[in-house]
């Protein structure tokens with residue numbers, strides 16, 4: 001591993017993202033880029049129109065730190081409508097610049113140096129760096145490919161139990177899972193909830 005003298009010890013070994021690497025390779029080799037999901041259609045015209053019209057208005061100013069109230073209310077309504085979960089938009093919703101920032105902020109806020117984070121492997125690109133920035137330790141639980149080549153990638157519950165120790169602080173879930181595409185079943189989620197409750201773990205889900 002090449003040492004980067006300017007980087008903190010906890011970030012040694014982290015380079016660029018898998019997306020930057022694969023997209024550059026696709027350009028260099030003239031390949032079709034299946035490494036990153038670039039939508040091949042534009043955003044909804046009504047959203048683009050609103051964004052264009054907002055340039056040069058009061059909307060250019062700093063928003064309130066947690067996000068503009070209308071957006072927080074819309075997020076809370078979305079959670080209620082699609083997941084049946086009730087959140088107070090004023091105290092329980094925080095708008096960030098994407099999931100990557102939200103996850104990094106969550107790791108920084110929730111982990112003490114040396115805390116373990118249990119997560120599913122293969123690991124989505126940004127997680128290990130976010131955990132490392134907070135001084136945490138990644139404890140991967142492998143997802144296994146379907147034996148017959150069809151069906152879903154799944155984990156072995158025994159691997160989850162083995163990964164969770166008194167040092168474990170947090171379970172970082174990702175479903176639908178990137179990159180395998182697996183969607184955890186209600187049964188698997190119930191098992192993970194049971195483990196989390198039994199060990200008093202925090203659960204962060206990236207959905």
Ligand SMILES: Cc1ncc(COP(=O)(O)O)c(C=O)c1O
Nearest residue numbers: 097098099100101124174178206
């Ligand atoms: C599982 C997962 N988490 C996070 C992200 C990044 O999200 P954002 O672009 O909102 O930072 C992606 C993007 O593909 C993803 O697949």
